[in-house]
Amino acid sequence: MTDPIDRPHADGPRTGVLLINLGTPEAPTPAAIRRYLRPFLSDRRVVELPRPLWLMVLYGFILPLRPRKLAHSYQSIWMKPGPEGSPLMHHSLRQKTLIREWLFANIGHEVPVALGMTYGEPSISGALDELESQGVRRVLVLPLYAQYSATSTAAALDAVFAALKPRRWLPELRTINSYQDHGPFIDALADSLRKHWKIHGRGDHLLMSFHSIPRQYFLAGDPYFCQCHKTARLLAEKLELAEGSWSVSFQSRLGRQPWLQPYTDLVVPQLARSGVRTLDVICPGFAADCLETLEEVALRYRDDFIAAGGASFRYVPALNADAPHIEALGQLLMQHLPGWLDLESADEPKRRSARAQAAQAQLHSPTLLTPPRAAQST
Numbered sequence: 001m002t003d004p005i006d007r008p009h010a011d012g013p014r015t016g017v018l019l020i021n022l023g024t025p026e027a028p029t030p031a032a033i034r035r036y037l038r039p040f041l042s043d044r045r046v047v048e049l050p051r052p053l054w055l056m057v058l059y060g061f062i063l064p065l066r067p068r069k070l071a072h073s074y075q076s077i078w079m080k081p082g083p084e085g086s087p088l089m090h091h092s093l094r095q096k097t098l099i100r101e102w103l104f105a106n107i108g109h110e111v112p113v114a115l116g117m118t119y120g121e122p123s124i125s126g127a128l129d130e131l132e133s134q135g136v137r138r139v140l141v142l143p144l145y146a147q148y149s150a151t152s153t154a155a156a157l158d159a160v161f162a163a164l165k166p167r168r169w170l171p172e173l174r175t176i177n178s179y180q181d182h183g184p185f186i187d188a189l190a191d192s193l194r195k196h197w198k199i200h201g202r203g204d205h206l207l208m209s210f211h212s213i214p215r216q217y218f219l220a221g222d223p224y225f226c227q228c229h230k231t232a233r234l235l236a237e238k239l240e241l242a243e244g245s246w247s248v249s250f251q252s253r254l255g256r257q258p259w260l261q262p263y264t265d266l267v268v269p270q271l272a273r274s275g276v277r278t279l280d281v282i283c284p285g286f287a288a289d290c291l292e293t294l295e296e297v298a299l300r301y302r303d304d305f306i307a308a309g310g311a312s313f314r315y316v317p318a319l320n321a322d323a324p325h326i327e328a329l330g331q332l333l334m335q336h337l338p339g340w341l342d343l344e345s346a347d348e349p350k351r352r353s354a355r356a357q358a359a360q361a362q363l364h365s366p367t368l369l370t371p372p373r374a375a376q377s378t
C-alpha cells in the first residue's frame with residue numbers, strides 16, 4: 001500500500017480499471033492445482049450443496065484425487081515454463097497491456113489498468129494496491145464474463161468487496177455486470193468466425209458451447225442461461241446463419257446433479273452420428289482460452305467427434321487479446337466511464353476525440369437504448 005505521506009491528496013480523483021478473470025494454477029502440478037482448487041471449490045457462490053456434505057466430498061475425494069488427473073490436462077496445454085505458461089494467464093496479461101494502450105490512444109492520457117483473479121494470483125487485493133499506488137480513487141471493475149452468472153461474476157465482485165473490507169479509505173466503484181449483447185463484442189465474435197471460415201471454409205454446423213452451471217441455479221434466478229442464448233442468437237443473426245446450421249450447448253459439468261443442457265460432450269458425437277462431417281466449435285463465454293476450451297473442447301471433444309464418425313473438428317480460438325476484442329472491451333469501458341474521465345490533462349484534440357468516442361459508445365449500446373427488461377430477454 002502507498003505510504004500515506006506520499007499520497008497526492010491535492011490531485012483530483014484518478015480513474016483506473018480492474019480486470020478480473022477466474023484464476024488458474026501457478027504450475028501444471030498436482031500441488032499447485034490443489035492450491036488453486038481449494039478456495040475456488042470452497043466458494044459458496046460456486047457450489048451451493050449442503051456444506052457438511054460438500055466439504056466431505058471436497059476434502060475426501062476431489063482435492064486428494066482430481067489434481068493428479070488435471071495435472072496431465074494442464075501439461076497438455078501449458079505454453080512455457082512458469083505461471084505465465086497457463087493460457088488463461090498468458091492471454092489475461094496481454095489483455096491488460098493492450099487495454100491500457102487502447103485507453104491511452106483513445107482518451108489521450110494514461111488510465112491505470114490492473115488484473116486480479118478471483119482465486120489465486122495475481123490477487124484482487126494486490127491489483128487494488130497497484131491501482132492505489134498510482135493514485136486511483138475511482139475503480140471501474142470489469143469481470144471478463146460476457147454472460148452474468150452468480151458463480152462467476154458475483155464471485156468476482158464478492159472478491160473485490162472482500163479485498164476492500166479491511167481498507168479505510170475506499171475508492172469509488174463502478175461494476176460491469178455483463179456484456180452479452182454489446183454490439184462491438186458480437187462484432188468481434190462474428191469477425192473471428194469470418195476469419196476462421198476464410199482460412200478453413202465453412203463447416204457443416206456451428207456449435208456455440210458455453211460453460212455450464214447447475215440447472216438449479218438457473219431455476220433459482222441466475223440469468224446466465226438466457227444471456228448465453230442471447231449472445232448466440234445475436235451472433236447467428238449477425239452472420240445470417242440458416243436455422244438448423246447452428247446450435248447451443250453447455251460444457252464442463254461436474255458431479256451428478258443436472259446442469260444446463262444440452263451437454264456439449266453428448267452433442268458433439270450426436271452431431272457426427274447425424275451426418276455432420278465438419279464441425280466448427282466456438283466458446284463465446286470464454287474471454288481467454290483456458291483448460292476448458294483448449295483441453296476439454298479442442299482436444300477431447302475433437303477425439304470424440306472423430307471416434308463417432310466425424311471428419312474434421314475445428315475449434316475457433318477465444319477472442320483472447322486479438323484487436324477486435326480489445327476494441328470491444330475498450331468500447332465497453334468507455335460506455336461506463338462518462339463523468340469519470342479526467343480529461344483535464346489531455347490536450348484539446350485528444351480530449352475532443354475522447355468525448356466523441358464516449359458519445360459513440362453510448363449510441364452503440366443496446367442496453368442504453370432498450371428498457372432493462374427487454375435487454376434481459378432472449
Ligand SMILES: C=CC1=C(C)c2cc3[nH]c(cc4nc(cc5[nH]c(cc1n2)c(C)c5CCC(=O)O)C(CCC(=O)O)=C4C)c(C)c3C=C
Nearest residue numbers: 022023024025046088149151152211213214254290291292
Ligand atoms: C463446480 C462448479 C463450477 C461452476 C459452477 C463453474 C462455473 C464457471 N466456470 C467458468 C470458467 C472457468 N472454469 C474453469 C475451470 C474449472 N471450473 C470448475 C468448476 C466450476 N465452474 C473446475 C473444477 C475447474 C477446474 C478445472 C476442472 O476441474 O475441470 C476455467 C479454466 C481455468 C484454467 O486454469 O484454465 C474457466 C475459465 C465460468 C465462466 C463459469 C460460469 C459461468
Ligand SMILES: [Fe+2]
Nearest residue numbers: 022211252292
Ligand atoms: Fe468452471
Ligand SMILES: [Fe+2]
Nearest residue numbers: 252253292296
Ligand atoms: Fe473442467
